[in-house]
Amino acid sequence: MYLFIIFYTKNTQIIIILMVKFSLNSVLLPPKTLDWLLEDNNPPVRNLTKFFLLNEPLSEKELEETNNYKPIKEIISLIKPNGSWSDQKNPYKKYTGDYWQVIFLCDMNAKPDELILKACRNIISYQLPNGGFTHKLGSKFPLICLTANIIRSLIHFDIKDKSINQGIDFLTDNILKNKGTFCSPDPLYTLLPDCQMTLTKVLAMYAILRKNMMSSETKRAVNIIEEKLVENKIFKYIPKGSKEYQKQIRGKKSGEIRKIRKEFLSNPSNYTKQEPKKSWLKFGFPHSYTSDILETLYWIAKSEIPYHKEFDEAIEHVINTMNPSGYWINQLAFRNPMLVQIEEKKSPSKWLTFRASYVLKYFQMVEFQD
Numbered sequence: 001m002y003l004f005i006i007f008y009t010k011n012t013q014i015i016i017i018l019m020v021k022f023s024l025n026s027v028l029l030p031p032k033t034l035d036w037l038l039e040d041n042n043p044p045v046r047n048l049t050k051f052f053l054l055n056e057p058l059s060e061k062e063l064e065e066t067n068n069y070k071p072i073k074e075i076i077s078l079i080k081p082n083g084s085w086s087d088q089k090n091p092y093k094k095y096t097g098d099y100w101q102v103i104f105l106c107d108m109n110a111k112p113d114e115l116i117l118k119a120c121r122n123i124i125s126y127q128l129p130n131g132g133f134t135h136k137l138g139s140k141f142p143l144i145c146l147t148a149n150i151i152r153s154l155i156h157f158d159i160k161d162k163s164i165n166q167g168i169d170f171l172t173d174n175i176l177k178n179k180g181t182f183c184s185p186d187p188l189y190t191l192l193p194d195c196q197m198t199l200t201k202v203l204a205m206y207a208i209l210r211k212n213m214m215s216s217e218t219k220r221a222v223n224i225i226e227e228k229l230v231e232n233k234i235f236k237y238i239p240k241g242s243k244e245y246q247k248q249i250r251g252k253k254s255g256e257i258r259k260i261r262k263e264f265l266s267n268p269s270n271y272t273k274q275e276p277k278k279s280w281l282k283f284g285f286p287h288s289y290t291s292d293i294l295e296t297l298y299w300i301a302k303s304e305i306p307y308h309k310e311f312d313e314a315i316e317h318v319i320n321t322m323n324p325s326g327y328w329i330n331q332l333a334f335r336n337p338m339l340v341q342i343e344e345k346k347s348p349s350k351w352l353t354f355r356a357s358y359v360l361k362y363f364q365m366v367e368f369q370d
Helices: 030-036 044-052 060-064 070-077 098-107 114-125 144-156 162-178 197-207 218-231 242-249 254-265 293-302 307-318 350-362
Strands: 004-009 014-019 237-238 274-276
Touching: 030 044, 030 350, 044 060, 044 254, 044 350, 070 098, 098 144, 114 144, 114 197, 144 162, 144 197, 162 197, 162 218, 197 218, 197 293, 218 293, 218 307, 237 242, 242 254, 293 307, 293 350, 307 350
Parallel strands: none
Antiparallel strands: 004 014, 237 274
16 A cells, blocks of 8 residues: 655645555656646546636636537537438447547536537437447447447437446446446457456446445445456456467458367467566556556445446556656557547646546545644
8 A cells, every 4th residue: 555645735736646655656746737737728528627626616717618619518519410310320439429429528527518418318318228338339249348338328418218228227227237347249359258448437437426326236236346446456357268269260251260269268378377468558548448557446436336446457557657857647548539639748747647636645645634
């Protein structure tokens, strides 16, 4: 466990973080970090910083300014009268489709207005009878990560519709049945039993549920996700034999792959060491179906999951990725174009810096003192 104490004095404008852990160096967070988060050019981050980091109340004016954030304002301005962003019948299209605009608006903590609510109702029309959402119209195979992202967004925008409970039930049943998340139509190409990144997406959905919406089943599902994340140390879950497996199945037909996979799974040595999933080490905002260490720790904190020593390595990585100026950098960019660009790759990110600060505060590593 680490302990951070932040001394912040408005007169001297000095912020010092002391970190108590002998294997790590002390960290100096420049005073401009909080000032930067509190700038008016990003009202959502400013409001989140004031409320969650500084424990200050928000005025009606500040709340009303949320949707003035340029990316939010631009996305809303492009909504068509029917609640869609595109004439194409592909709401999943990366990353200009209708699904992604609602998800990104939620990620940016946008406030519901008439146009956003119309867009949400449009999204609901694509829901499958079982409560899930699919990436391809006509497909009967729902994606867990997509469904969790959409249901979280609908909850965030306070949609009152039976689709919410249907989606929650679908996701919860999946977690309880599989003791994790099953989100792969064909597991032949991996030794993993399920998609570990999906755990973060489902946890995020549960994290924003009001307590009176949490049933005994949903609480059990959250416990399963917690156990999985602890077991994985969040990002260290790749079987030792994965590289060799990928090498052997390259260019093979499905029948041959099944035989190879069966042989690999019968050999315990392939699971003697859990390798890190390296893509988790790069932080980005927003995310789609993928995740990273910081996003996962953020939703762990939002879910009020307690500290586990197995989280230490992930937390340490968050600390070590702070740049010398006291910011966290957006290290990722989508390969497919976005309808509206939110943040630039390799640039300081207010969203990531807020989330990192929130995580450190949650794990009792940080204390703000005026």
